[in-house]
Amino acid sequence: MDTIEKTAVVTGAGSGIGRGLARVLSNAGMNLVLVGHHEPPLEETASSLIGNSIIVEADVSNLEDVQHVADETIRAFGAAHLLCNNAGVGPFAATQETTIEEWEWVLSVNLWGVIHGVHVFLPLFEAQKEGHIYATASEAGLYGVPFLAAYNTSKFAVVGLMQSLERDLRASGSSVTSSVLCPGATRTHLVEGERPVAARREVAVAEKTKAIKKEAAEVVANGMDPETVAECVLEGMRKKQFWHFSHDHVPQTALKQAQIMSASRELSQL
Numbered sequence: 001m002d003t004i005e006k007t008a009v010v011t012g013a014g015s016g017i018g019r020g021l022a023r024v025l026s027n028a029g030m031n032l033v034l035v036g037h038h039e040p041p042l043e044e045t046a047s048s049l050i051g052n053s054i055i056v057e058a059d060v061s062n063l064e065d066v067q068h069v070a071d072e073t074i075r076a077f078g079a080a081h082l083l084c085n086n087a088g089v090g091p092f093a094a095t096q097e098t099t100i101e102e103w104e105w106v107l108s109v110n111l112w113g114v115i116h117g118v119h120v121f122l123p124l125f126e127a128q129k130e131g132h133i134y135a136t137a138s139e140a141g142l143y144g145v146p147f148l149a150a151y152n153t154s155k156f157a158v159v160g161l162m163q164s165l166e167r168d169l170r171a172s173g174s175s176v177t178s179s180v181l182c183p184g185a186t187r188t189h190l191v192e193g194e195r196p197v198a199a200r201r202e203v204a205v206a207e208k209t210k211a212i213k214k215e216a217a218e219v220v221a222n223g224m225d226p227e228t229v230a231e232c233v234l235e236g237m238r239k240k241q242f243w244h245f246s247h248d249h250v251p252q253t254a255l256k257q258a259q260i261m262s263a264s265r266e267l268s269q270l
């Protein structure tokens, strides 16, 4: 992918993988549009970049906000060339404990955020006959993970959306391309991330859930460095790969699942 003097839009750029992507893309010569909820962490990302950047506060679950991101990008840099749909949330809860507000919140950010990005930016990329749409999914977009039903659902949907998008682009002879990242544990704020008032818990969480969440927080705290994950994405984009796998066990586990499905149909073996 040509990066010099092109413009990348990164959602969820105030921390974690989004900040890693912003830094790696800036180092590669791109202008950056840093998108997120709150300005202070976005400012921190901006100050760590070597190149041009602007900050646009936006909630990706809101279509008008995402349109505003596109408008501000054009106003500042004249065009966008890479959209990184990265913002995401990941609350832990057993399926039985997940409230309807949590389902709505997770799907509105993790799935609708990506749908909004595709809906707003794809016509711009098609019109200029150039552009790449990327999404951060997860290993949870390829196989089931306990205590993450809403997250799992959203990430499966993102993988499906991105695969369908890529096939539609190739079938129509479009010059626009797309790709998806399915990372494993990465050292970010995901597990401890904020939640909106509507999705705050009013139901009691089982001791088992608290223990699993603690374990997951430890796994994430010991996860891969987000900038290393971002470097893997940029390398994959340069090689024109659709799938980005920063963690080797992810495609291996997905393959194992496919083999189990065809052999015994017993998902519980995973």
Ligand SMILES: NC(=O)c1ccc[n+]([C@@H]2O[C@H](COP(=O)([O-])OP(=O)(O)OC[C@H]3O[C@@H](n4cnc5c(N)ncnc54)[C@H](O)[C@@H]3O)[C@@H](O)[C@H]2O)c1
Residues within 6 Å of the ligand: 011, 012, 013, 014, 015, 016, 017, 018, 035, 036, 037, 038, 058, 059, 060, 061, 086, 087, 088, 089, 090, 109, 136, 137, 138, 139, 182, 183, 184, 185, 186, 187, 188, 189, 190, 191, 193, 220, 223, 226
């Ligand atoms: N950390 C991991 O182990 C891991 C593994 C697989 C996939 N992921 C995915 O990576 C992506 C980035 O998450 P992260 O791990 O860097 O966590 P993070 O919490 O550090 O970063 C997520 C960012 O998204 C922002 N955000 C949340 N809701 C938003 C909204 N409605 N609008 C705009 N911005 C919003 C947050 O403010 C935050 O800056 C997510 O899509 C996540 O699902 C993370």
